[in-house]
Every structure is written in structure tokens, then in C-alpha cells.
Amino acid sequence: MHAHFTAWQITNYGAPEVMVPVTRPIPTPQKNEVLIRIHTSAVTRADGMMRAGTPRFARLFLGLRRPRNDLVGTGFSGEVIAVGPDVTRFTLGEAVFGEAGTQFGANASHICHSQEGVILPKPATLPHDQAATLCDGVLTSWNFLHHVAQLRAGERVLILGASGSLGSAAVQIAHDIGADVTGTCSAKNAGMVAALGAAHVVDYTREDALDQAAQFDVIYDTLGVSSYANAKHALTAQGRYVCPVLSLPLVGAMLRTSCFGARKARFSATGLLPPDKLRQMLDAILSSIDAGLLAPVMSRSYPLSDLIDAHRHMEAGHKRGNVVVVTDDS
Numbered sequence: 106m107h108a109h110f111t112a113w114q115i116t117n118y119g120a121p122e123v124m125v126p127v128t129r130p131i132p133t134p135q136k137n138e139v140l141i142r143i144h145t146s147a148v149t150r151a152d153g154m155m156r157a158g159t160p161r162f163a164r165l166f167l168g169l170r171r172p173r174n175d176l177v178g179t180g181f182s183g184e185v186i187a188v189g190p191d192v193t194r195f196t197l198g199e200a201v202f203g204e205a206g207t208q209f210g211a212n213a214s215h216i217c218h219s220q221e222g223v224i225l226p227k228p229a230t231l232p233h234d235q236a237a238t239l240c241d242g243v244l245t246s247w248n249f250l251h252h253v254a255q256l257r258a259g260e261r262v263l264i265l266g267a268s269g270s271l272g273s274a275a276v277q278i279a280h281d282i283g284a285d286v287t288g289t290c291s292a293k294n295a296g297m298v299a300a301l302g303a304a305h306v307v308d309y310t311r312e313d314a315l316d317q318a319a320q321f322d323v324i325y326d327t328l329g330v331s332s333y334a335n336a337k338h339a340l341t342a343q344g345r346y347v348c349p350v351l352s353l354p355l356v357g358a359m360l361r362t363s364c365f366g367a368r369k370a371r372f373s374a375t376g377l378l379p380p381d382k383l384r385q386m387l388d389a390i391l392s393s394i395d396a397g398l399l400a401p402v403m404s405r406s407y408p409l410s411d412l413i414d415a416h417r418h419m420e421a422g423h424k425r426g427n428v429v430v431v432t433d434d435s
């Protein structure tokens with residue numbers, strides 16, 4: 106085993122260039138922890154927001170003046186190479202994937218992770234790159250469509266941003282639920298969004314999908330490009346507007362709709378749900394993947410040493426599906 110591991114550090118919030126590569130002694134797993142050699146890790150919009158410290162109110166959780174935990178990266182996939190004395194759920198050599206959450210440090214060659222956290226055995230048929238991204242778009246959209254919006258078969262759902270990480274997973278999940286799916290994307294992604302299961306595709310650069318009144322039971326605004334106020338008229342009488350991007354107008358709409366009216370606005374911070382609940386959702390997701398009903402859309406893969414370039418691409422706002430970095434010597 107190497108005595109040192111490589112990772113990326115941030116000591117201040119800012120642009121991708123604030124990240125610097127670091128080398129540290131590989132930690133010994135605590136009683137309940139496994140040490141994982143990471144093969145692939147995800148580069149997500151949430152990672153970019155945490156690196157930039159935006160929105161500013163997020164610094165209450167991340168660290169007011171500078172990041173409380175100084176390594177970056179959340180989603181990972183790799184192999185268990187050491188276990189603490191109390192570990193029962195995993196064995197040496199087992200392939201695993203998961204989410205470091207606010208502990209961070211997944212864009213690295215190694216990480217220690219509690220067996221009680223968000224970590225599951227990786228099926229042999231699921232490639233590391235797909236597994237590393239599952240806790241971003243797929244898990245979030247599963248939570249939003251199944252639990253937050255409670256989308257049902259036969260309902261009409263509009264997915265704003267259907268070509269991104271959350272959107273490309275949402276189209277597949279909504280289609281599998283049996284909903285009638287409309288997705289928005291630009292012309293270059295229309296074929297992909299239709300192939301994922303959207304019955305109707307709207308080019309957001311030419312048309313406004315919210316133009317017609319009372320057409321959707323659920324509007325899932327994956328990017329926060331609209332608002333409850335803008336979308337309300339396009340919802341049916343019992344319609345739900347759900348959005349994973351928190352903003353003051355969304356908080357206001359949630360408060361108002363929780364007291365008045367049958368239409369609702371809802372948000373959830375998926376990564377902050379209890380780990381056992383997230384593991385249950387991931388189990389259901391793995392069954393869907395195994396049944397061929399769902400697969401994360403992969404676009405670019407970078408070497409871990411090019412993490413800054415990967416962040417620049419992710420942050421431009423036009424990635425298709427998911428972006429990953431692969432550990433250099435794996």
C-alpha cells in the first residue's frame with residue numbers, strides 16, 4: 106500500500122483555481138470505518154457551489170470564513186483496502202460506492218468512511234464511473250420524484266433541464282413510474298432526452314414550456330430556472346412545483362403553499378437526509394439499474410490531476426449528464 110494519498114484542498118472559497126493538489130499520510134480507519142482506494146469520483150454542481158461557498162447562507166454549514174473541511178469531492182467509487190475492528194458490513198477487497206457528504210474528500214486517491222454512512226457494495230456489472238455519480242443526479246431525482254413530488258403513474262410531469270445530471274436521471278425515473286414526461290433542453294440534446302423516455306421535448310431556447318395553463322401535475326425545476334410564481338398557472342389544481350435549488354422566493358412559496366391552496370411548492374436537501382434512508386433509496390435505484398430501467402448518463406471523464414479543468418467544464422452550466430475524475434494510478 107502507498108504510505109501517502111493524493112487529494113485536492115481548498116483553504117478559501119473561490120473559483121476552480123483555489124483548489125490545490127495535496128499529499129497526506131493515509132489515515133488508519135477508526136473502529137467503524139473502512140479505508141477505500143478510490144477509482145473514480147464525481148464532479149457535481151453541488152461540489153462547485155461548496156467550493157465557491159455559494160449561496161452565502163450555505164457557509165453557515167460549510168464554515169463561515171473558510172471551508173471547515175478542507176478537501177473537496179463528495180461522490181466516490183472504489184475498493185475497500187482496510188477495515189476498522191468493528192466493521193461488519195464490508196470486507197477487504199469489496200467494491201463499494203457512496204457519498205462523503207459534508208465530510209468531503211472524495212476527489213482523492215483514498216478516503217476513510219464510516220460503515221454507517223452512505224456507502225453500499227458496488228454491483229460488479231455497474232462501472233466505477235456510473236457508480237461514483239449515483240448519489241448526485243440519480244439519488245436526488247429519485248428522492249424528488251418518488252418522495253417530494255410523489256409522482257404517480259398517469260400523471261403529467263414537466264422536467265426543466267432534462268439534459269443535466271438531475272434531469273437526465275429524472276426523465277428515466279418519471280418514465281419508469283409511468284408518467285407522461287415532457288423535458289426541456291436545447292436542440293443538441295433533444296434526441297437523447299427523447300431516447301431516455303420523454304414523450305414531448307421542448308427546446309428551451311425557442312419555446313416556453315410553461316406557456317399553456319393547467320397542464321402539469323408536477324413541475325420538476327432541476328436547475329431553478331423558473332419559480333413557483335412563474336410556474337403556478339401551468340400546474341393542475343393539485344399540482345406540485347418541486348425544485349432542488351434553494352432560494353428565498355422558493356422558501357416563501359413553500360411557506361405560503363403549506364398554509365393556503367391545493368398547489369404546493371417543495372424542496373429537499375437530499376444529501377442531508379438520514380444515511381439509512383438514502384441507502385434504502387440507493388438499494389431501490391440499484392434494482393432499477395439491474396432491471397435495465399435506469400442508467401446514469403455519462404459525458405466527460407478527466408484524470409484526477411485535471412480536477413480544475415473538470416470544475417471549469419461543470420461550472421459552465423452546459424454539461425450533459427455526469428462528469429467524473431479518475432484516480433491517476435488506478
Ligand SMILES: NC(=O)c1ccc[n+]([C@@H]2O[C@H](COP(=O)([O-])OP(=O)(O)OC[C@H]3O[C@@H](n4cnc5c(N)ncnc54)[C@H](OP(=O)(O)O)[C@@H]3O)[C@@H](O)[C@H]2O)c1
Nearest residue numbers: 150151245266268269270271291309349374375422423424
Ligand atoms: N437539493 C438537492 O438535494 C440537490 C442535490 C444535487 C444537486 N442539486 C442542485 O441541482 C442543480 C442541478 O444540477 P445538475 O447537475 O443537474 O445541472 P447540470 O448537469 O449542470 O445542468 C446542465 C444542463 O442544463 C441544461 N440547461 C442549461 N440552461 C437551461 C435552461 N434554461 N433550460 C433547460 N435546460 C438548461 C444544459 O443544456 P444546454 O447545454 O443545452 O444549455 C445542460 O445540459 C444544481 O444547482 C445543484 O446544486 C440539488
